[in-house]
Amino acid sequence: MITDFRSRFGFHTTPFTREFAVDQRFALGFFDENLTALSRAIENRMSAALIAPAGTGKTALLRALAHGLPEARYRVHYVKVTELSKRDLCREIAVACGAEPAGNYPTLVRRLQERFLSATAVDGVRPVLILDEAQDLRPDVLSILRTLTNFEMDSRLVLSILLAGQTPLRDILRREAHESVARRLAHFAYLRLLSREETLRYISHRCTIAGAATIPFDARALDALFEISCGNLRAIDSLAFKSLELAHDAAVSVVDSNHLAQARKLVSP
Ligand SMILES: Nc1ncnc2c1ncn2[C@@H]1O[C@H](COP(=O)(O)OP(=O)(O)O)[C@@H](O)[C@H]1O
Ligand SMILES: [Mg+2]
Structure with a gap:
């Protein structure tokens, strides 16, 4: 009889796959500490960054974070960044937010700002934008983050941004040109091996x-x-x-x- 892969080792499901339920994640102390710190930044209406080498658990942590934010109070949008132009990244963000992804860059920015404002003002939920693989953000595109968080009404910060990326993101954010973006990040979390x-x-x-x-x-x-x-x-x-x-x-x-x-x-x- 041919024994199948799973039953040979007594597995019910295939082990070591990318996908697993959030409640089955491996909850190590330092994962949880970072999770708490990032959640707190968002609860305080701030933006934050998560920086770590590839394969160390960033995306899994972001999933756990999004899962942990009460749906009644937060609206989380997840975008995996690639080397897009400003306009194309805005289109991706629009798609993630359920907004129409058409028009030029200024139109898209305005639409996104309106979308984020109305989430807060009309629906009473706080928008959270997760940008994963943010080390791939083109330098000129990084300034979008300033634009998107820079329309505070009555000095309220409308949108929380969570930038997640591999180690080069740290150097990118340290550049003088990006000082104003980096300053908006209230917490930097790092994962280790x-x-x-x-x-x-x-x-x-x-x-x-x-x-x-x-x-x-x-x-x-x-x-x-x-x-x-x-x-x-x-x-x-x-x-x-x-x-x-x-x-x-x-x-x-x-x-x-x-x-x-x-x-x-x-x-x-
Ligand atoms: N907390 C966790 N619990 C269980 N498995 C995890 C956890 N974090 C990461 N993994 C596993 O490690 C792999 C790499 O994690 P991932 O979050 O994709 O890393 P990164 O985004 O930093 O490249 C995932 O495919 C997943 O299987
Ligand atoms: Mg990842």
Whole structure:
């Protein structure tokens, strides 16, 4: 009989995937501290930044943050930034806000400002704009953020912006030209790589939420998972998944360090 991948290891769902329910996230102390600090900035009607290398949990944290903001009081719009012109980024933001994405740049800005104002004034909800992968914002486009937060009526700040991006975002925000944007950010959150112990807990967590009663990696495989991934969540995911596949192909139900060595070659150039 052919045993399927999941049942070989006792999983109910596929482990180490990108998608997981917010309430099944791995809630480490430093994730939660950053989550609290960013939520607080938004509750105080401020903007903030989340800066960390690729694969360290930014997007997952943003999802948890958006999930945690009460729907009755906040309207969260999520945009994944690419190297767009000002007008095109405004169009993307308009789409995310359910506004018509047509017209030139000034028209779009005006429409967005009206949209954000009416959210506050008419609907009584606070708009929050999340810009993910913000290291890809073109330098001239960054000034949009000033424009969008710069129409305070009676000195009220209408919109909270959450800029999330990889480490180069920090250097971008430090440039003199962007001082006025950086000054609007009331909190800077940083994520780090997991320690060895945290990596083991993370692997165990991902196996458990996928339904496994035991962890299908032996001790040396777990060591290798940490050594190779250096505690980067995305690297752990892809190595763990690939090595499970290799063990499955070899018809064994425990991943060992040989599977990891093979997996390493298959998931990186
Ligand atoms: N809190 C978490 N709980 C469980 N898995 C997570 C968590 N944070 C990140 N991950 C996993 O790590 C991977 C990389 O995280 P992601 O948020 O996409 O990183 P980034 O946005 O910094 O590149 C995700 O695909 C997800 O599987
Ligand atoms: Mg991301």
